[in-house]
Amino acid sequence: MTQQNSFLGFVHRRRRGAELFLLILALFVGIGAYAAVGLGVEGEVPADIIGYGGWLAALTIACHVVVRLTAPYADPVLLPVVAALNGLGLAVIHRLDLADGTTFARQQLVWMTIGVSLFALTLIFLRDHRVLQRFTYTSGLAAIVLLLMPMLPFIGVQKNGARIWINLGPVGMQPGEVAKVLLVVAFAGYLVLHRDALALAGRRLVFVDLPRGRDLGPILMMWLLSLCILVFQRDLGSSLLFFGIFLTMLYVATERPGWLVVGASMFLAGAFLGYKAFSHVQVRVDAWLHPFDDFYGSGNQIGESLFGMAWGGLLGRGFGQGSPSRIPFAESDFIMGAIGEELGLTGVMAVIVLYGLIVERGLRAALVCRDAFGKLMACGLACVLALQVFVVIGGVTRLIPLTGLTTPFLSYGGSSLVANWVIIALLLRISDQARRPVPDLSQDSDETSDAETTQVVSLR
């Protein structure tokens, strides 16, 4: 591949100017939505629009500068899309704040600042994503510890039926969101090493080569871990997400669809067991099938969300003209219901397409990436976003049973926002690596081959 590139002389353009232009458009979305919320709810542009807009612009431009300096060849579309989503999410949370008298938007802006800082730190200190391969088992262990933390007696907190929160003094966090990133790193590192063994076919059934029985260990372990999350933390969403992402990466690493067959059957078995054994799963499924049967009970959230989205119709009511605060937890899991009501089908479609762009740009980075670890990691990160978006938006719009996950970049929630900013940083890092021109080794070797026995290849 490297050979090919240099022969064809194809070099990716940096396109940093395009990124800046798109970022300015994204800022229009974020600040414009904030102003629209003020106009719609209170009839005037918010007094703090300069301060708010300035801060949002500063964060966005800071991201751009960091990318320009540390990852000049990175994909130019990812950052603007994320900035637009984050800005829109802030505006919608602010709109719900005005209705409910809460201050989630202010806190979310703080979280965004932290997220952007971590984004910058990741890009600055992680000059080569392959470094992460060293931490395969470390991050795997860290992920498991994080996932176990909510089960611990003092810091674990049960909220709304799911035990996925930990309480660290003044701040609460959802360790699952951070574990998501660590797990992708761990899977990528593990699978890169063991893909050959796992790719060995066992028995052939109809058209698929099924894996050998003795290779089932890792997938079985992941399956059990997911079931544990479902059972002990009552968190359908994360359980589905973790198993799904492992399965995806396993398939990509081994190129064997047989793993998908095995995994899908295990998933179905797990889902069936979960449905039979646990009332909280049954409640979710019932609320999915008949949201209006128990409208004032278990079906309230999904029912109000459906009413809200139907009320929004094609073009939406406009900010301040609907009643999105009727939906319980509209600022977190159900933010799409609020967007559907006030921005309509148009707004919802725009958001879904933006997510689609992130995912496909991420997969594109995976495609052009030169090393297997990078490919796997980029693919895993992109697919984790895709799955999460599908599971949460599908749940809110009653395509699938509701599972309870945050909507990346939109929902209120610090852990999720910070983790997703880091995911974007990693994707940018991989795409920068993938798109930057191959260092020209020929000239160097001519002049310095005698002087040095080892080549130093500058990455910058």
Next chain:
Amino acid sequence: MNKPIRTMAMFCMLLFLGLLANVTYLQYVAAGDLNDASKHPENRRVIEAAFSRERGAILVGRNAIAESKESDDKYDFQRTYSNPFMYAHVTGWFSFYSQSGIENTQNSVLSGDDSRLFVSRLVDLVNNASPKGGTVELTLDPDAQKAAFDGLFQNPELGNDVQGAVVALEPSTGKILAMVSAPTFNPNKLASHDLESVEVEDKKLNDRADEPKLNRAISTTLPPGSTFKLVTAAAALETGDYDADSMVPGGPSYRLPGTNTSIGNGGRACGTDKISMTQALEQSCNTTFLALANELGQDKLRRQAEAFGFNDTSLEDLKGQAQSVFPTEEISDDFLAKSGIGQQDVRATPLQMAMVVSGIVNDGVVMRPYLVDEVRSPDLDVLDKTSTEELSEAVGSDSANELRKMMVAVVENGTAGVAAIPDAEVGAKTGTAENCSACNDYAWFVSYAKKDGKDVAVAVMLQKVQLSNAEIAGGKLAGPIAKSVMEAVID
């Protein structure tokens, strides 16, 4: 690894396409159903929006008796009734919790959702204006309505706690010209945006024993008493054996078949043996019509009553019309005799008795009564005009003529002299019904007037007044009310 990555890219695209298809279904295809308050009464967004919407006006003549006025509170428009007590039972109320009357039955027009308002909705959509509701023009005659209202409420003789109703119809079309029920209420209080006060007021109204929300003109059925003798007479005429001058059984008393009970005539001049049918009606001779009922038999009497609209409902513009009743199961002869004078098992609404008179005036044809004359767009273009409809041919034209002659005689020589209007043809029939010895007597008065091509049929029913039973007589109490309503229409 690129092949599975491409596969995953396709798979993710499918996921997102699934999401897009599903939201399109939800927010476009299924939205109509979800936003339909009748299918999803728990959808508060729709209810609140409907409540704050600019509804169309309800017009009587040129005046809006119900209209939406801009409001600066939580809801954009306040439903306001300009003459609340007079029209309460017709307009009904438009409250956050419920609607009644025309507000209820014409809701789709008033709210702007009716298919006939499609163009106007489209224009509003293009102009980005909030959709306005259509206007409903009623058949009511404001003068007749006022006369009926004043007759019930501004009458010191009846007292303040009067219960009763007045209905006036235009016989040739079925238009309802007046409809008043007493006691009444203030729909403005139920339409208020102060929802707590609405609940208090609603509870207060519901707890009252005299049921002010009840539209007695269409929902209360009582024994029609002697006014029902018109139906018995009609059945007799229809046999072809009788006309207005035919001699019919009279006499001072009639012993009910199979019993020892005799019913007399209250001292009115009903001869000793045979009298003319005209005289029998003039003097409201019980003996005559008790005997006629038995002679005709239950079937003929029931068929005649049903031809006038008994045992069925006819009004589509208001909900809650009660069926007037003539027994369909076989009854004994003594009961049948008493049914012939509108007692025993016969029940009628004031509207039903007005329809009986209307049929007689309109050459025997009963028209379907209606309240909504025209439906108009927000710009007052007429979108729909109710066409008149024949409900039934109750009697032949000859019988109708004879009945009219007899009703005129009742005014000229009989019990209904109070209703006479100079220069107009006025026919009437009084009634005083008793259901039990201990309860109130009900005073009835039905009449019609014709002058210069205008005609009107009126029924007045007084369910409870402050007078003792001895003082209650249909003609004396209810007659003047009917007269003033008729004058309001024909003058």
